[in-house]
Amino acid sequence: MDISLWTCAVRGHETYAPDEPALAARLHVDTAAGESWRCLRCGDFVPGPARAHGPAEDAPEVPRGRLLRDRVIMRLLAAERVLRALVLILLGAGVLKLRGSQDHWREIWDQDLPLLRQLADQIGWDPDHSKIFTWTDKAFTLSPATLTWLAVAIFAYAAVQLVEATGLWLVQRWGEYFAVIATSLFLPLEIYELTEKVTVLRVLALLVNLAAIVWLLWSKRLFGLHGGAAAYYAEHHTESLLTVERAAVEAT
Helix, strand or coil: CCHHHHHHHHHCCCEEEECCHHHHHHHEEEECCEEEEEECCCCCEEECCCCEEECHHHCCCCCCCHHHHHHHHHHHHHHHHHHHHHHHHHHHHHHHHHCCCHHHHHHHHHHHHHHHHHHHHHCCCCHHHCHHHHHHHHHCCCCHHHHHHHHHHHHHHHHHHHHHHHHHHCCCHHHHHHHHHHHHHCHHHHHHHHHHCCCHHHHHHHHHHHHHHHHHHHHCCHHHHHHHHHHHHHHHHHHCHHHHHHHHHHHC
């Protein structure tokens, strides 16, 4: 599937009428149905007037090809970060709700525990060796002040995930750096958890984060890698269809 065509189908074509006559002639054709302008993303000629017009240097920078695929990957990573943040926010809210009413929730937990054990036996899960049960029992013994600070830490982690998601979704350079640094800081914790117990979820989480770090470092040329920021912006500029057409006009 051509991701450029798919994006145009969802968001519409990006057509632009430059003021420079020679350049406009390369992007414009007259047909029996009227004028058509070439889409700066997929390259197809689109019937009707251009969506925008002006000097060529004011034309929007429309990602296409590999750059467009990279943008889709970054937004998928951003969506995954938002999902993490929502889970953390719900967890933090649960900790705050537990604060100050531990005895009440302990009674409810003790009443429902036999039913949970029956369900666990049916699915082959040993609750006595489960961290969820261990953490729940421990939470009932924590002081309200400790629970408050625990909730603050959880909400702070959720905020980090949301900032990271914002930078990735908006395809900002600072967001790419922030994502690499923030994700790297938590890698030792994920590796430590694997030394305690290997689970499919923990392995997948670690692999996703490692792949995200390596991909961002190399494809976005962060920290001077692979040519650095200069090569990164040059690639964006040379991938532009309008840049290619301007070069063709200058060569003739």
